[in-house]
Amino acid sequence: MRAYLIFVLRRFVQFLAVLFLAITAVFFITHLTPNDPVEQTLARINSGMANSPEVVAEMRRTLTELYGLQGSLWEQYVEYWQRMARGDLGPSLSAFPAPVTSLVARAAPWTAGLLVTSTVIAWTLGNLLGGLAGYYRQNRLLKAAEIAAMGLQPIPYYVLAFVLLILFGYVWPILPITGAYVMNRDLSFSLSLVLDVLRHSILPAVSLILVGIGGWFIGMRALVSNLVTEDYVLYAELGGVDRGRILRSYVMRNALMPQITGLAMNLGAIFSGTVITEEVYGYPGMGKLLVDGVNSGDYSLVLGVAVMSILGVAAAVFLVDILYPLLDPRVRLG
Amino acid sequence: MRTMRLFALALGAMLVSASALADDFLAGIPRKDVLIVENPEGTIKNPSWFNVWVPGTGGGWSTGLHQLAMDTFWYIDPEKGLDGAIDSSLASGPPEYNSDFTQMTVKLRDGIKWSDGVDFTADDVVFTVQEQIQHPGMTWSAPFAANVDTVTATDPHTVVFKLKAANSRFHAIFSVRWFGAWIMPKHIFEKVADPLKFDFNPPVGLGAYKLHSFDPNGNWYIWELRDDWKNSSMSMRFGQPKVKYVAYVYLGPPEKRSIEQANHNLDIIHDNTPEGILNLMKTSKSEHSWFEGFPYAHPDPTLPMVIFNDQNPKFQDPAVRWALTLMIDIKQVAMASYRGAATISAIASPPTGIANDVYEKPMQGWLKAFEIDTGKRKFKPYDPNVGKEIADSLRPSLGDAIPSAPDAIAKAIGYGWWKHDVKAAGELMEKAGYHKQDGKWVDKDGKPFTVELTVEDNARSVMTRAGSMIVQNWKAAGVDAKTVVVQNPFVNAFRPGTFEAGIGWSIETWGGHPDLSFFLLSWESQFVAKAGEPQPERNWQRWQNPELDQIIEAVKKIGFDDPKGTELGIQFMKLMVREMPIIPLMSYNVETSMDDTYWTGYPSIKNPYTNPVPNWANSRYMMERIQPKS
Numbered sequence: 001m002r003a004y005l006i007f008v009l010r011r012f013v014q015f016l017a018v019l020f021l022a023i024t025a026v027f028f029i030t031h032l033t034p035n036d037p038v039e040q041t042l043a044r045i046n047s048g049m050a051n052s053p054e055v056v057a058e059m060r061r062t063l064t065e066l067y068g069l070q071g072s073l074w075e076q077y078v079e080y081w082q083r084m085a086r087g088d089l090g091p092s093l094s095a096f097p098a099p100v101t102s103l104v105a106r107a108a109p110w111t112a113g114l115l116v117t118s119t120v121i122a123w124t125l126g127n128l129l130g131g132l133a134g135y136y137r138q139n140r141l142l143k144a145a146e147i148a149a150m151g152l153q154p155i156p157y158y159v160l161a162f163v164l165l166i167l168f169g170y171v172w173p174i175l176p177i178t179g180a181y182v183m184n185r186d187l188s189f190s191l192s193l194v195l196d197v198l199r200h201s202i203l204p205a206v207s208l209i210l211v212g213i214g215g216w217f218i219g220m221r222a223l224v225s226n227l228v229t230e231d232y233v234l235y236a237e238l239g240g241v242d243r244g245r246i247l248r249s250y251v252m253r254n255a256l257m258p259q260i261t262g263l264a265m266n267l268g269a270i271f272s273g274t275v276i277t278e279e280v281y282g283y284p285g286m287g288k289l290l291v292d293g294v295n296s297g298d299y300s301l302v303l304g305v306a307v308m309s310i311l312g313v314a315a316a317v318f319l320v321d322i323l324y325p326l327l328d329p330r331v332r333l334g
Numbered sequence: 335m336r337t338m339r340l341f342a343l344a345l346g347a348m349l350v351s352a353s354a355l356a357d358d359f360l361a362g363i364p365r366k367d368v369l370i371v372e373n374p375e376g377t378i379k380n381p382s383w384f385n386v387w388v389p390g391t392g393g394g395w396s397t398g399l400h401q402l403a404m405d406t407f408w409y410i411d412p413e414k415g416l417d418g419a420i421d422s423s424l425a426s427g428p429p430e431y432n433s434d435f436t437q438m439t440v441k442l443r444d445g446i447k448w449s450d451g452v453d454f455t456a457d458d459v460v461f462t463v464q465e466q467i468q469h470p471g472m473t474w475s476a477p478f479a480a481n482v483d484t485v486t487a488t489d490p491h492t493v494v495f496k497l498k499a500a501n502s503r504f505h506a507i508f509s510v511r512w513f514g515a516w517i518m519p520k521h522i523f524e525k526v527a528d529p530l531k532f533d534f535n536p537p538v539g540l541g542a543y544k545l546h547s548f549d550p551n552g553n554w555y556i557w558e559l560r561d562d563w564k565n566s567s568m569s570m571r572f573g574q575p576k577v578k579y580v581a582y583v584y585l586g587p588p589e590k591r592s593i594e595q596a597n598h599n600l601d602i603i604h605d606n607t608p609e610g611i612l613n614l615m616k617t618s619k620s621e622h623s624w625f626e627g628f629p630y631a632h633p634d635p636t637l638p639m640v641i642f643n644d645q646n647p648k649f650q651d652p653a654v655r656w657a658l659t660l661m662i663d664i665k666q667v668a669m670a671s672y673r674g675a676a677t678i679s680a681i682a683s684p685p686t687g688i689a690n691d692v693y694e695k696p697m698q699g700w701l702k703a704f705e706i707d708t709g710k711r712k713f714k715p716y717d718p719n720v721g722k723e724i725a726d727s728l729r730p731s732l733g734d735a736i737p738s739a740p741d742a743i744a745k746a747i748g749y750g751w752w753k754h755d756v757k758a759a760g761e762l763m764e765k766a767g768y769h770k771q772d773g774k775w776v777d778k779d780g781k782p783f784t785v786e787l788t789v790e791d792n793a794r795s796v797m798t799r800a801g802s803m804i805v806q807n808w809k810a811a812g813v814d815a816k817t818v819v820v821q822n823p824f825v826n827a828f829r830p831g832t833f834e835a836g837i838g839w840s841i842e843t844w845g846g847h848p849d850l851s852f853f854l855l856s857w858e859s860q861f862v863a864k865a866g867e868p869q870p871e872r873n874w875q876r877w878q879n880p881e882l883d884q885i886i887e888a889v890k891k892i893g894f895d896d897p898k899g900t901e902l903g904i905q906f907m908k909l910m911v912r913e914m915p916i917i918p919l920m921s922y923n924v925e926t927s928m929d930d931t932y933w934t935g936y937p938s939i940k941n942p943y944t945n946p947v948p949n950w951a952n953s954r955y956m957m958e959r960i961q962p963k964s
Binding site: 035036037038040043051059066094095106170179182184187280281 | 360473
């Protein structure tokens, strides 16, 4: 037990180091962007009215002061960590003075809801079908599923997303193609809201599942194909163990370990959102927030989304690391 | 397998029931009562922020807020307007200046109320100006602080501005082109400690509509006609709007806008793609646009152009600028950019609104006679037949959609443009000291003449395609040219001056008025930044010229409606032709698409009562003429 606790502590220190280095790197990279939030705001104001250049210069000065961008990069970096220690990601520079935390808090549930559901469904279906296809290699239906999975895998996601959108939004218009709910929807909890949200999530979720399923399918099939040639599987078959039991308890269970790691990594990465899904389907979420932040030079917002993503991935890796020895006795704690 | 089948069945049943029970597109309001309009601003990042007097807040403007709820003294429509292009809105008449333009008096209309029932008075105007001067960082703080010495309400309906210096265009701040300085409700803001942090939710406005509901995720806003619409400056004069609800919605990529309009879920698309509008026109009987035929789009009073960075030594010789102009085949550019649906302009004026009558048409004789010296001969560069030739080339594929009468062609496609004459261009290059080596233009030291043309990413794909075509033309003529893609080049290339040449615009006019002050006053030589320093709007070409400064000085000394303004405008156009500091291309054609399944009475070239482009604040006048189809 002591060895395990030392192992956890080491991994936790690594986790903190990863957080510090990654956030530092992202801070400096985002601040090097040529997009300047002050200039973006100036462009917006002055595109619609005739201001003299002196007036524009005065606007620039006051906005720089208002956004708190006067200090050196180093001073801003120190201030950022001070704020981070208080759980404050600072104000958004393109939605000033709204705090980044409020923008992230608004977007994160939508991204999490859509991505967790679609990732888990894709993972479950992909592994199940891949496992079956690897074990029952002569089954025609599973062969067809394999061809479909391999056929879908290389299609660029945006192409698939638009094909679905055109098929079910235009050719046979039975599904909504924009947003997470209809206009004028009361968002207090009700059955109609749940149904509405479900209906709006069908196309984005199906698009993600269709592209996600192939990878899991192919990976699992390959793992199972290797495992079925193992001695203990052959021995079980010769010993007359039920084939279903062999598949469930001897093959799939062993093959699932790397797939669980992959699932954890995927779930950890959901906080960076799915940029294309959210853009194509107008779905509110972190991906859209990230793109908006980049386009408007809002490095405060970009940094906020990046921090969430770094936290998610680093936490997922940390959890997988500390759980692995408990799940797989072959892992050594040296 | 059994479990899987059960799971699949349950999932299918859930999805079917979700589809069957859910509303189609809109909950709680009958579709026939709502005009659904695209908001091109995208998803609003800070949806509950309605304080337009603070910039950069992530709150939306063209969510209906500035079209339907805000108001100010005057509106200048790019088209004819409901009662003339210039509409005195909160003001009861035009601005009254003293003789030396150091004082402006504004008389206000009587009987106007805020949407919460409080009377609108001159005190609101005084408060608007003083509050913003006292709080630097508000949207109009700097222009007010720079111009206003004192502002006083001499009675509840009269405001007097004493200016710090003579300014014959001070009223422009309160004149809506795209927007203007909106008046603040004093009774709300005087109770607010820090207006820079006040979200103004729900907004209290002077327009005929009030906020009904909005998406907390920023994709839609719905506005409802006020019960007391008669107390708004617009509807007290033009009558009750027939549109009860107006929804502004963001739908995402252009393909989706077309799909939703084809499904009749979107009444007005702000700016479709040329391909999108062509397809809708072919497939949907309920589809309308500004022109019934080609080019369909509304020409905005904005002039896309090739902007030279005139501080770059390469472009300081007018002969080079003219050479690059004559290398361009505008017909190819029109086809590449708008699929032919461009409205071309050879002069420094967007060919739209009143400009056709006061600048384009009267200058045709001068343009035909205009000569340049190529160094080897006198050359007349103007080709008056380009518009007709574009029309002729489009007619075989688009038939009756292409106008045939010369006046109609001139309005829709444009008059003429500069000849595509590579020989004359070559003579001008030689005059500027270049010569050809292995088919490429090089300077006297053998160094290739290169041009990098900055174009925007796919945010304005039409302009990007125009730039790509121009680079092809330049390459074909022996110039080592290439495109450089920059996201938002106005902010990231033109302002810092880190570009050689680019596709953009530095000329925007009122559209409905010949006065050029909207852009011209910022072109004074004294405002040109040093190389390496940011250039303020709008002289992105950083061009300085003594004759230009004389014209600007003369414009500043005359009133807005002085007929001398047009004469000075023509003088400016001639100077621009001689010097060619930018290459004018075409108007910014906005492919506004309108579906008349639920609503009729949209503005069009036949009924040009306002600009149809729905993110302009003056699009509010559409609500006075749009009617239910039934």
